[in-house]
Amino acid sequence: MESFFKLLTSIIEINETDRTFIASMLKPKEIEKGTILLNQGDVEKYVGFIENGIFRHYSINQNGKEVSLLFTFENWFVGELSSFLTQTPSYCFIEALTEAKIWQLSYDNMQKVYAHTTVGNKFGRIMMEQVYIRKAERERNLLMMNAEERYLDLIRQAPHILQNIPLKYIASYLGITPQALSRVRKNIN
Amino acid sequence: MESFFKLLTSIIEINETDRTFIASMLKPKEIEKGTILLNQGDVEKYVGFIENGIFRHYSINQNGKEVSLLFTFENWFVGELSSFLTQTPSYCFIEALTEAKIWQLSYDNMQKVYAHTTVGNKFGRIMMEQVYIRKAERERNLLMMNAEERYLDLIRQAPHILQNIPLKYIASYLGITPQALSRVRKNIN
DNA sequence: CGCCGAGTTGAACTGAATCAAGAAACGTGG
DNA sequence: CCACGTTTCTTGATTCAGTTCAACTCGGCG
Numbered sequence: 001m002e003s004f005f006k007l008l009t010s011i012i013e014i015n016e017t018d019r020t021f022i023a024s025m026l027k028p029k030e031i032e033k034g035t036i037l038l039n040q041g042d043v044e045k046y047v048g049f050i051e052n053g054i055f056r057h058y059s060i061n062q063n064g065k066e067v068s069l070l071f072t073f074e075n076w077f078v079g080e081l082s083s084f085l086t087q088t089p090s091y092c093f094i095e096a097l098t099e100a101k102i103w104q105l106s107y108d109n110m111q112k113v114y115a116h117t118t119v120g121n122k123f124g125r126i127m128m129e130q131v132y133i134r135k136a137e138r139e140r141n142l143l144m145m146n147a148e149e150r151y152l153d154l155i156r157q158a159p160h161i162l163q164n165i166p167l168k169y170i171a172s173y174l175g176i177t178p179q180a181l182s183r184v185r186k187n188i189n
Numbered sequence: 190m191e192s193f194f195k196l197l198t199s200i201i202e203i204n205e206t207d208r209t210f211i212a213s214m215l216k217p218k219e220i221e222k223g224t225i226l227l228n229q230g231d232v233e234k235y236v237g238f239i240e241n242g243i244f245r246h247y248s249i250n251q252n253g254k255e256v257s258l259l260f261t262f263e264n265w266f267v268g269e270l271s272s273f274l275t276q277t278p279s280y281c282f283i284e285a286l287t288e289a290k291i292w293q294l295s296y297d298n299m300q301k302v303y304a305h306t307t308v309g310n311k312f313g314r315i316m317m318e319q320v321y322i323r324k325a326e327r328e329r330n331l332l333m334m335n336a337e338e339r340y341l342d343l344i345r346q347a348p349h350i351l352q353n354i355p356l357k358y359i360a361s362y363l364g365i366t367p368q369a370l371s372r373v374r375k376n377i378n
Numbered sequence: 379c380g381c382c383g384a385g386t387t388g389a390a391c392t393g394a395a396t397c398a399a400g401a402a403a404c405g406t407g408g
Numbered sequence: 409c410c411a412c413g414t415t416t417c418t419t420g421a422t423t424c425a426g427t428t429c430a431a432c433t434c435g436g437c438g
Contacts, residue, residue, distance in 0.1 A: 059329060067332045069325075082322045091329065114311070121310035122303070128317035129274045135324035136258075136271050140248060140280065142331045143256045143364050147394070168416065175332050180394055182418050336426070356385065369426050371386050379438100386433075396423070403416070408409105 025109040047079035053100020059092040068173040214298040226283040236268035242289020248281040257362040
C-alpha cells in the first residue's frame with residue numbers, strides 16, 4: 001500500500017485523516033497468473049493499484065478479432081476506466097499476464113473518497129489528465145504512423161513492454177498481425 | 190457565457206462567489222472563419238468554451254501527411270489538451286471551420302480556479318473523464334473496425350459531423366483518403 | 379462566363395492480412 | 409533432467425483493403 005501513497009503524495013499533499021480514510025478503503029487482492037479480472041460485458045466495479053504484476057486489457061469484436069488495448073505494470077492502475085466511470089458494461093477483458101498483487105478501490109468507495117476527502121478530486125483530475133494524454137498520443141500514432149514506425153515508437157517509449165509481453169499481444173496492440181510484426185522486426189535488425 | 194455555466198451547473202452545484210470568480214476569468218473571443226487558433230509547436234495557453242462555431246484539430250507529420258483528430262462544436266471545449274495540461278509544444282493545429290465565438294480561460298487562470306474554488310477540481314475531473322472515454326472509444330474503433338465500419342459508426346454517433354464538415358476532413362479523421370471514403374459512401378448507398 | 383477546390387471514378391500499386399507450414403521456445407509429467 | 413505436446417514465432421505465397429496517380433464532374437464565386 002505504501003507504493004500507492006508514494007504515487008499519491010508525489011502529486012498532492014495529504015493529511016493524516018484523509019490518508020487513514022483512503023487506506024481503510026483499499027482492499028488487497030492476490031491474483032494468479034492467467035486470471036480474468038474483468039469480462040467483456042461486465043461492469044467494472046474496481047480500480048486497482050498494482051503493487052506488482054502485469055495485466056493486459058483486450059477486446060474481441062463480433063468477427064472474433066482480438067486486439068490488445070493496454071498493458072499495465074506495477075505502480076500504476078489496472079481497471080477498465082470507461083466502464084468504471086460510467087458503471088456500464090465493459091467492452092473489454094482484463095487478464096493477469098503474471099501473478100500479481102493489487103489494492104482495490106470499489107466504485108462506491110471511490111465516490112466516498114471524492115465526497116469526503118479534500119484531495120480526492122484533485123488526485124482524480126490529475127490521474128485522468130495523465131491517462132487522457134496517453135490515449136491522445138496513441139490516437140495520433142495509430143492515425144499517422146505505419147506499422148514499423150509504431151513499433152519503433154513503442155520500443156522507444158516503453159521498452160519494458162517488449163521485455164515482458166509476448167509478441168503476439170504486442171502485435172495486436174500495434175494493430176497488426178503477429179506475422180506482420182515478425183517481418184517488421186526482421187526488417188529493422 | 191450562460192451556456193458555459195449551464196454545462197457547469199449540470200455537473201456540479203456552484204455558489205455565487207465561485208461563479209463570479211470563474212466568470213471574471215473568462216475572456217470572450219470572436220473568431221473569423223479560417224483562423225488558425227493554435228499552431229503545431231506552440232504551447233496551448235487557453236482552453237475555450239465554444240458559444241458557437243466549429244473547429245478542427247489536425248496534425249501533420251514529417252512526410253506531410255495530414256490527419257484530422259477532432260471536430261468541436263458549440264457547448265463544448267476547443268483547445269489542445271495535451272499541450273495545455275503539460276504546457277509543452279502542441280503536436281497539432283486548431284483551425285476555425287466557421288466564424289465562431291468562444292470564452293477563453295488561460296492556463297494561469299485555470300490554476301487559480303483549481304486552487305481557489307471548491308468546484309474546480311471536481312468539474313475538471315469529470316470533464317477529463319468524459320474526454321478520456323471518447324478517446325478510448327476512438328482507440329478501439331481505429332484498432333477493431335475497417336474503414337466502412339468506422340464511417341457507419343461515425344454517422345451513427347455523430348451525424349452532425351457529416352452535416353457540417355467537408356468529406357476530405359472526415360476521411361482523414363477516419364484514417365483514410367478522400368477517394369477511399371468516396372468509395373465507402375458509394376458502397377453503402 | 380471561367381476558375382478553383384471538393385468530390386468522384388478508374389487503373390495500377392502496395393502494405394498488411396490471410397493461409398499454410400516449419401522452427402523455436404516453453405511447460406508439464408514422467 | 410529429459411521427452412513430448414503445445415504454444416509462439418518465423419517464413420513463404422497469395423489475396424485484399426486501401427493508397428496513389430490521374431482524369432473527370434460538379435458547384436460556388438470572382
